[in-house]
Amino acid sequence: MTISRRGRGTAGNREARPQTSRGATTIFAQDTANKKNLLLLVQMRWVAVVGQVATIAIVYSWLDVDLPLPAMASVIAFLVGLNVLTLIRLRHTRDVGNVELFVELLLDVAALTVQLCLSGGASNPFVSLYLLQVIIGAVLLEDWSTWALLLVTSACFIGLTVVYRPLAILGQRGADDELFSLHTRGMFICFVLAASLLVFFVTRINRNLRARDLRLAELRQQSAEEHHIVRMGLLASGAAHELGTPLSTLSVIVNDWRRVPALAGDPEILHDLDEMKTQLNRCKSIVTGILLSSGEARGEGTVRTTVRAFIDELVADWRALRNPALLDYVNRFSPDEAIVSDLALKQVIFNVFDNALEASPAWVGVMVERQGGRLIITVNDRGPGFPADIVEHVGKPYRSTKGRPGSGLGLFLVVNVVRKLGGTVAAANAPSRGARVTLTFPLAALSQEAEHG
Template sequence: MIPASAPEVTDAVRRNMALLIQLRWLAVGGQLLTILVVHGMMEIPLPLAPLLAALLLLVLINLGTLYMLKGHDTGLEYALFAALLFDIAALTWQLHFTGGLANPFAALFLLQVVIGAMLLRPSASWTMVAATLCALAILAADSVPLALPPGLQDDEFSLYLQGSFVCFALIAVLLVAFVTRIARNLRERDSALASIRQRAAEEDHIVRMGLLASGAAHELGTPLATLSVLVNDFRAMPELKAMKDLDADLSDMETAVHRCKTIVSGILMSAGEARGEAPERTTMRAFLTGIADEWREARGLGVLEFHDRFGADIAIVSDPALRQVIGNVIDNAIDVSPDWVRLEAAREGDTLALSIVDHGPGFPDEILEGLGKPYRSTKGRPGGGLGLFLLVNVLRKLGGEVRAGNREGGGARVTMLLPLAAIAYPAGEKA
């Protein structure tokens, strides 16, 4: 049977059980109609008490299944298996009092076997086959023959053929109408399982990348500290202070070293190793403005435009990983459009819509089709293509999503949709 550890898989089992409930209600209605026609119109005497008792059992099974669907998330696959066994038992009981194997509706056992083979794992499916064979053996050994009226005894074979035709039509309709829907549920379950496996592989990839980045950041810490000390020593030397051009170069070197140390600190913070500091409390506008100002300073004042249409400011907790992946996308945009990039911030209900627009060549179709897959890049660098991969996974962990596309006038647009609840500071507290 199907393990129900994942919500998507549990939903598939629920849909299959709901489908069987519908099938069982049809079976109850069809059997009542059959009893009415055979016992009333055809005047063939039937043992009504055991037949109606079997219908009552089917009704109770349906009510119990409905209770399982409403109040339980575990054990549904076992309830499904038990319900199918009860269906076999009820059909055996009814056929026992209506002719046994001589009843053309004995072929309905085949429908039970087919449904079990589609819904259950092999061991349970073979158990269904064994239960069906046992039921057939019981009916062959002991059954109550139908007492046909004198007018129908001479035409017993014709009556059997008519019943076989009705049974075949019933099985064919049910197989097409219900088993195809079960197959669709199974395909959706398989798709959900594939998605779960893909997500697990991507998250494992991210963990390994985080460990690698953390190790690299630790290794870079010592040489950066050494460079910072050397620059300060150079600037303190009197003979170098008189050289104005060299002093400007030393200032640039000091700024570059400071930026490298900031990047390393950001990597360590994203990896959870940031000097024991609590997450930074800030506001949405300060968070976005800080990102824009940082990249204006890094790439030039005229490169990045920031359009703020967010509206009323809110308190948030600054997520270093989110800040880093946004910066990665801006950096990629500036690489392909060094003269102009626009950062747009808007609020759509309870969602932040953050877009990055450029004048570059846009995304190739294969990048858009595999958005978020690692190592898909047009830059030709080893290890490239991780920016969008990290962006998609970070946004997904925060409950958001990423949309990418090309603009009609040229260039690309990457839009990040992030629920505000994922980063909002607790209500009633000031940032």
Template sequence: MARTTDYGDATGLENMQQLIQLRWMAVVGQVATIAVVHYGFGIRLPLDQMLAVLAFLAAFNAASQLRWRIHRDVSNGELFVALLVDVAMLTAQLYLSGGAANPFVFLYLLQVILGAVLLEAWSTWTIVGITSACFAGLAIFSGPLQLPIEHGQGLLSPYILGMLICFGLNAALLVVFISRISRNLRARDARLAALRERAAEEEHIVRMGLLASGAAHDLGTPLATLSVILGDWRHLPHFTSDPELLAEIDEMQAQVQRCKATLSGILLSAGEARGESSLETTVSTFLDDTAEEWRSTRPVLAFEYENRFGHDLPMVSDSALKQTLCNVLDNALQASPDWVRLEATHDGDTLRLTVTDAGPGFAPGMLADFGKPYLSTKGRPEGGLGLFLVVNVARTLGGKVSARNRPEGGAEVTLTLPLASIILEEEEDEGNGS
């Protein structure tokens, strides 16, 4: 049952806190047991020595509680030492109260089982050896407790009653604390699974980014050639004499320029030429420009845009954020060609961007796995990559993306981004100091 565990995460700390709680319960339980045996059963105990052991245990537990409020990482060795202290304190109390003849000697099993759940294999077997040695030492060196066994009296026998209490205590503590520790371990496994999934998604994004960057380089030369050819065509008599052909040439040039601007944005997001194209702007201006550019380059019949941000905070124009917002708008436009709405609001220290459409909405399965790659209602093999990138860009900025179906029809996608991740830090610091 022993398992090898890395305690450099929250699980080790949670398990240590469980041991601290168990130790406080042990202190209270020992005080009650000593009082009942000494005063209730009239069995004389060395109260001074036993209370001194309890005081040490309480002091150690208080120090442990203070330490683990400051230090967050718990190693296997630290858990091992904590269990050894518990074993030592139990051994001292048993030595003072009858040794191996004390019915509470079976509390050693609690320490062994906790070690099997919490510790690495070598630590667990060490606990087994130490508790066995302590049991043997108590049988050899401790003095007998004047405790009438009287098995024939059943539960009226103090010894049988003590064994029953010990059994019930062991069983109750094991159920409670093993359940809690198992829950901690399951939560840790879930966190590790989420981290592995995120690493796989980020690896997928890196591959997509490399492909996009390579495609942008490869397409740059053909687009430049097309731009030159179209520029030459505009001056040919055959085209200058025909206004309709000339208008088509202008439209082709505009589309080529749009393709070149898109490729420049890809290279900018990949980290190339960042110092050349990054422009200082404000959040409101950035949103207004992005909305206007999207409106002018998409065949949307009705586009409602409302900027209720209300603050003029400085930022650097971010092509990745711009493309993220455009991806959400593009998905809304594909689902609802007649009407799309974008609303920008300021909610505390966050920027909230809400895109609404009047389409059929998301299927329940898509809402459950929103943002997963290759999950789309469009039926294309490459579908779903747009929202996948949106979710991961928002997560990189410390934000999140949520989606829901509106009761009146259509879908609503909300991007929530912390302002600290998009505004200029220098200006933010000056604002805080004023």
């Protein structure tokens, strides 16, 4: 699995979409807010449908006003069909732009205009509902589309003063005072309806906008952290290149010393030389791992394996290198699954093991299990546990209890690499004593290259 290719997808491709990281995150958050706001428009349209049905029934039956029921029913059917189509589209897309919101509001204005034209035109008290459409447009839309919506509603209002079907009261109650009384009651109903809808939907829209701003802040923080990791990776890669030559030189010198008669005859010196050779080989292996993890010779660093085999081998390697006093290792992952691993993933888990060993030299516990489509690795220790600020801000750089320069980067790298794979890292203190770090990996991300490689 190539870590550098594991970033989560953005909100889709657009012709005018900026190619910068900050631009992509901004548009992703904006699209999410627009989708929620479109769902609010759908809800408002359902309210409009119910309200129109109730109003038509009351006006026609109770107030004895003659209305063209088939034509008005067809407008209501149009709104229902528009809502159904909108909901279907929202299931198959993640992008909702300003133009779509503008068109949806225009269709609502058109439906309202037809209903008003069939029921008295500009003299209908519900004509003030145009203002509701304009206010919602001012909250949701860009400037140009808000002004366009205002011009359209103004034109519709003017048109209704010329083209409309006059209201006709059935029976003997067609006097002017009855019409005035009807108009007054309609204005009151319209005011209550518009005010209630405004309070409800504007507060919901503001909540969506606040959620968008929070998401934007999180995405920008994530982008900054990933930029920090790139710089660290470049530094590590450069250092690995620079260290390669002196390590090779030292290895040659040690081999030459072994052939010197005065040294070869001393068993204690030979033992020391063997130990130096072992440590040099380990340093060269670490340098090679850094180069592989930073993207060089990537094809040599990836390995096809299974989850159980990968974790078993990883734990065995860590046990041999670190020699912990007691490692309580349980692998309950079942059924097994094919994955592609590389040194970066191995190093991530090594870092968590190393932190647990440093906090608790006497005992480290590792539990591996499967929960649905996820791999869960839980690492426990019996150390002093995490301070409250570390648990609250797990994975933030330079937050550590070790007090050394550069401390806190290990867990920071762990969190970001796991996040690249679509997983999570959770840190907590055990109820009695010690700390617990839980790594969660989606198996789909780990096995993707195994299936398509």
